[in-house]
Amino acid sequence: MYLLSFFCGYPIGAKLINELYLDGKVSKVSAEKMLCFCINPGPAFVISIIGTEVYGNSSIGAILFVSVVLSSVIGIRFYRPRDKVKITEYKTDISTSHYKDFMYAVDSANKSMVSICGWVILSNAIITALKPLEKIKMLLCLIEVTSGAMTAAENYSVYFVAFLIGFGGFSVHMQVLSCAKDFNPNYIKILLSKVIQGAVTSAFCYILLRIFPQTVNVSNNFKFEAVSNSVSPLSSAVLVVFVVTTLIFMNKKIKMYGKAK
Numbered sequence: 001m002y003l004l005s006f007f008c009g010y011p012i013g014a015k016l017i018n019e020l021y022l023d024g025k026v027s028k029v030s031a032e033k034m035l036c037f038c039i040n041p042g043p044a045f046v047i048s049i050i051g052t053e054v055y056g057n058s059s060i061g062a063i064l065f066v067s068v069v070l071s072s073v074i075g076i077r078f079y080r081p082r083d084k085v086k087i088t089e090y091k092t093d094i095s096t097s098h099y100k101d102f103m104y105a106v107d108s109a110n111k112s113m114v115s116i117c118g119w120v121i122l123s124n125a126i127i128t129a130l131k132p133l134e135k136i137k138m139l140l141c142l143i144e145v146t147s148g149a150m151t152a153a154e155n156y157s158v159y160f161v162a163f164l165i166g167f168g169g170f171s172v173h174m175q176v177l178s179c180a181k182d183f184n185p186n187y188i189k190i191l192l193s194k195v196i197q198g199a200v201t202s203a204f205c206y207i208l209l210r211i212f213p214q215t216v217n218v219s220n221n222f223k224f225e226a227v228s229n230s231v232s233p234l235s236s237a238v239l240v241v242f243v244v245t246t247l248i249f250m251n252k253k254i255k256m257y258g259k260a261k
Contacts, residue, residue, distance in 0.1 A: 002038055002076070006069065009042030010172045011116070014179035021183045028183045035185055036193035037075030039176055041068060041145070041165055049146070050161065054153045060214050064158075067204035068166050071197045079193065115178050120144060123171035145169035158209070159202045166201030167194050 005013030017034050020026045026034070043065055051061015123144035130140055137155065141148035145168055152161045173194065177187060 002072075005038040005040045006072075007042060009045055010039045010168055011175040011179050013038030013040065014176040018180045018182050021180075028185075031180070031183050032185045032189060033079045035176065035180060035190055036079040037072050037197075039168060039172070039190075039194070040072050041065075041168070045146075046165060050149055050153070050165070054150055055158075057214055059212070060158065063208045063212065063214070064162055064165055064201075064205060067162055067208060068197075068201045070204045071166050071200035074200055075193065075197055116175055119171050119174050119178070120146075123147075123169070142167065143169060144171040159205055162205035163198040163202040165198075167198035 002013075004016060014035060017026070017031050017038060021028065021031045046065040046068065047058055047061035049061075050064060051058045055061070124147060127140050127143055127147060130136065137151070138160075141152045141156075141160075141164060145164055148169055149161050149164045152164055173187070173190060176190065177185065
């Protein structure tokens, strides 16, 4: 699961932990601890997007990825649950059609994708609405990790970008809470662990860049524009209301669907 959280990126770790909890293989306490080190970015995002596309240097992407991996390993040392995961024997029921499993898998993936996209859209709408407030530009980077890291790469140091990658952004945090809603984790614990992971990631990035110095020119390599400049804060605020309403409606429908089953 820990490796899958890196290969697939956030928030897949939260969804897998939630399934373990529903299967009775981990307790709520252990599930909350696992969330502290199983929510990580994938190499495709860190190395390909941040490193190659934003900085124009895949080596920086590799350094950032190694930094977040090391910070997560330290997280395992401090947050590792003491009880072992219960292993149960899986028995195949030949009377069950495989197409039902396939339909369930696709249906579950679609719901997760819609939820993730909803949070990303909502986060970027909030960022656009507050964009005229230049004094809080750094704080806006904390809302959504992709646009935040790209903005930080052009305006701040690479160490702040490293912090954002380890921190994940509030959008990812909300996705984690949505995926792990069945055991209702304590968000304060998650927030604190992600702040610590962001700080440790930044520290490792500092050390690695001193050992393997890199040179980049962000302004010539990448230009990111999340939305058109013609979009007004008012229209963004309307979009925020629309997305929130849609998420609430979808959540009720999903609960009704679960009861119907």
